[in-house]
Amino acid sequence: MSPRRTLLVANPTARTGKAARAIDRAMEALANVGLEPEFFATQPEGRTVAALADRIEREDCGRVVYLGGDGTFAESAKGIILARERSGIDIPLGMLPMGTANDQGRSFGISAGPKALEQNIRTIAEGCEQWLDVGRIEAFDEDGESLTSDLWFDNCGFGLSARILAQRNRDRERVARVPLVKQLYRDKLVYAGAAFSEIFKSMVGGPLGGQFSCEANVDGEVVEWVGLTDLVINGTILYGGEWIFVEDCRPDDGEFEIIPFRSHADWVSAAIKAHKRNPVTEDDREVVGMRAREFRRGQRFEVRLFHPQFGREIPAQIDGEEFPSAHHYVVENLFHHLRIVVPEDPHWI
Template sequence: MTSERATHLLVANPTAQSGKNTARIEQARQLLREAGIRSDTVATAPGGATVGLVRQALDAGEFTCVISMGGDGTFREVAAGLLQSTRREETTIAMLPTGTANDQGHSFGLAATEEALARNVLVIRGAHETRLDAGQIEALDSLGEVMRRDFFFDSAGFGMSARILAARNDDRRLVARVPGLRHLYRDHMVYAGATVKSLLGSYVVSDKFVAHLEADGQRRTLTRLSDLVIKATRIYGGAWVFDPTSRHDDGLFEVVPARGRRDWAARVAQATEKTALPGVALDALGIATTEIFRFQKLHLRFEVPPGNARLAAQIDGEEFPASPQVRIEVLPRALRLVVPAPV
């Protein structure tokens, strides 16, 4: 940290956009200065350490706003740090998106392109606020003991989507070791490759599982699932809107069950424009619209038939421990989020 009496804390991920984010961080700092915003900068750290860095910086300073610059995973860590800070109510959170999917930014009309950076800085200067729900998630063992507790703000996923994510991360690590290849095979290409690999693998080893749910006291069982998505904000996968009536501040998350491979095959071919999918289209993709519902408290218990693929899990685009049970609670209107002002 270098500035004196900074009002904003910029938390930036230098590795986003396959390493191109370093130059954009310098550009963002310059644009913030030009906008009259005094800021300090903290680089993200591996292994989840960013959460603690953000919490400590906020507790020790007098920042009025913390800015997440990176992808959905960076936003999750910055928001979790703020959520656990003693200055949660005194500090807003803002976004300078640079990620590949950018679900969080897209949900509030913020693009992740280089051309959008200047506009996004002006949004921060405008300081228009909304409230953002947060999700507390606990991975439980078979006896119900907590294995890990964390927070998410965009989505949690169990099954195919999380398996694709894990395959993408494996591919990224492999590509990073091959000189020159990482500049050709990156971002959306890596994700598309991982999707195809996971889809083909599901023809060899079944990915089906069963989920027993208790949502706000109501019990139900979902069978023959290939994926189960818990959605907090509107946009999923950079493009899909499962429920156009959902809100980021209503104290409820959506449960989106999916069966079959057609939905993920369609996702590969999906246009990148934000699309509110009608019920008939979702049904055609194997997503049962009659089973999409909302909750404030949710308990999940999974069953994976012998011989089927192991269950995978993710939160906000980051791998999460797959466990026999999961408990999720929505924390209503937990954070003050800076968003574009209504036109």
């Protein structure tokens, strides 16, 4: 019998205090189903992962449950993985998502937000588990020396979408300094403003347009793409909570999909064709002459990025957060690297 104690990982100061109310509700609901909750507050300056691993290694917990967005999911998952690597103790991760995109949750039928909290806790109490493949990304300098590495659980990407995220973060920092504007200019509006700004810049073209080329070695097969605006490596079936670029991808098959985007029209086409509620089938697209989404599937990706002389730096992101920019990356699929708690009949929503 595994211990019943449940570590609830969350940031009580998030969402201008709303998170604290959600934490109280979650603690009460977990107790009502006999999961013996213990609150574990996230810590600043990247200290959460090691502190959570230390707590797990006391061997009296049956599971970790995160409450929050993608960042809290990542910290909780990394804490579980670190504890397993250090001491062999392995426990699953349950999900109480509060974020907007919620790719990990929606890929398995788990809704986000306070209204879904009770149902998600019932799912955790039932205890059905599934493996999740985890991504490992490493960036290298021009001499081939490692700059940094990290784990990701949803997707990583390079180009326009990563640039929008970086601009959003800069804008969010500026907005936070102005009390009245901070109340009106919420996160979604900040993101929309950053997206409009960066898309406009990229449409100008030339070196400032942000286009780049890529040489990718996918499990030994070399492919080259030119004139890209974006490059995405996806792990879960959903991207951005709404799009399915590769319909037969699986989160536990030992492989990821690398997907190039060559223009704004390519993104618009993807937004239409790849939306999860799109009724148009692959056969329909062939009839009207729409090309199928180009991608490669594999376990290991060596990616080299090139931009024109005097061109813009090619930014990178993992799970919607900035990652150090480089021109050479290695991305690997870590097969069945994390246990997650899912509904008995997992399916995307």
